[in-house]
Amino acid sequence: MPKGTTNRKKRDIQLANEADLIALQKLQDLTSSYRETAITSSERSINDLAEYFKAATSNAKQLLPTAKRRYAIYLRKSTDSEDKQVRSIDDQRKECLVLASNTVKTVIRDEDIFEEHASAKKSGNRPIFNEMLQGFRTGKYHGLISWSPDRLSRNMKEAGEVIEMVDEETIQDLHFRTYAFENNPNGKMMLGILFATSKQYSDKLSVDVKRGNTGNISEGKYNGSLKKGYYVDEATGNFMPDDYNWKLLRKAVDMRLYEGKNNPEIAQFLLDHKFTERKFENDSPRLVKFTKKMVGDFFADPFYLGLYKYGNLLTVLTDQYNFRPLISPDEFIALNADISKDFGKTSTIKSSKPQKLDYGLLRNKVICDYCSVPMQFQHQPITKGTKKGRYVISYYCRNRVCLRHNPQEQKNRGIKLSKSIRAKYVLAGIEWHLRHLTKQSTEAYRMYINGLEQRIASDKAVIKNKLSEATQQLKENERQYAKYQTFQVDDPEEYKKHHNGKLEHHKQLIEYYEEAVADNKAELAKLNVTLPTEKEFYELTKFKVLEFLQSTDITVLDTICNEFVSNLRAGHDSTPVIELKKPYDSMVDLGKIPLGWG
Structure with a gap:
């Protein structure tokens, strides 16, 4: 038998199978009558789910596109002899602002410029620098701009701290006026040298792989894990809907949510309709043997609503490119019983897992008033009484050297302290402050409008790119479609032999991008809104306060708290210090009420 005969038979069988698939697909009408309404009328947004997973995932970080990152500028000049040749603070400011405008394409708020006159030779000598780094740890800032690396540090400890924050994506972007930094192992090694440290960098292959995965995740690209119903665009790495299989999965969602079908029935449906997967568009499709577990995993994956999750890293795919979500945020919540519970919703989907509360209220914002360490969010189920099935939420101090853990010292002081504080006391303190947001401050209104304008500008930049x-x-x-159309007319045999299916492929992509163009234009139109007047700003603030007072949805409470509250200090059964965010701190009688231990 001549060489290659067996291979030809395998190819013939494969081609025959693909032909059978094409014939089967042409017989199916899988148009969803639910998706468009679900997407356009979803009460929750992808960003709501992103915030949910950030709060429910340990050390989670959301990787943002450049247009949505908030940048800080750090300026420093000391009186040391080392700084005699360094540009003045004013010169550093001007050059960093030019860098922000021309290279980073962002506008820096005055409050995000940190200026310090202190030496960086020794660590722990710069309170303003520490305040700025804390802004990165809490997620307030994402990118950092400075005149040169030595403005950030001249000592090993703080230099290593900055590099570690870059490595962990706590600092997602770093720019210098005097040096072009590249976020890779070599770039971090060079930065370490420029920081004048003696730290040795031995980034292994695993670090290179991690860096590559992080880069792909931040851009919403394929990182080695296929997603059923989508193939990978070879040129861009973006996920594209695999037409027939994408529609099959959409039908699976409809069956579960709107037709009352269970996971085994849906798995059988996908098997009967020959669901396949492939990495690239031109790869041969492989049959997928769906099981009920695979169906459950599919429903639980936030990728299908447009939220890419890899370990503790998150990115919103629709911010990165024209990704087409399969389901709406509300549908995703409804498909997952535990998440429905966190959002205060009742799900018709039963969960085989123990009921639990994943969402953390005010995570990392409740500071122990006795030791200044963030308290641990915790919850315990109520097993008896009328509130059975609900949770007691509290914050626990894990610092063993804290006064809360020292009964003898408490006795010496004549006090008795709990190691935790109930959330109801924390919320009561926040409620008091929100009820007293009664001052009408023109400056607060201007700050609010300035922040709103910047958010709208960043949203517009993202949509314009898409x-x-x-x-x-x-x-x-359209050009490719016209080319193959002409080719088919001029030489139909050659087209069928070498390019069969190209017309259908480009026709699908034309429809896909026509929809994307229309959607992006509609989103831009929504952003062309009249900004609220000062009177409307006060009314909007009052509405949010009322929503806080009336809501039992823990995610709503957390969203409102995070908008108003910077952080708070928790005592025994009260919150002696609550710091409100700008501009709201200037609208209450007291932005801080110092009654605690200090």
């Missing part, structure tokens, strides 16, 4: 991409791709696919 619109530009969609417009270019639409033109390219």
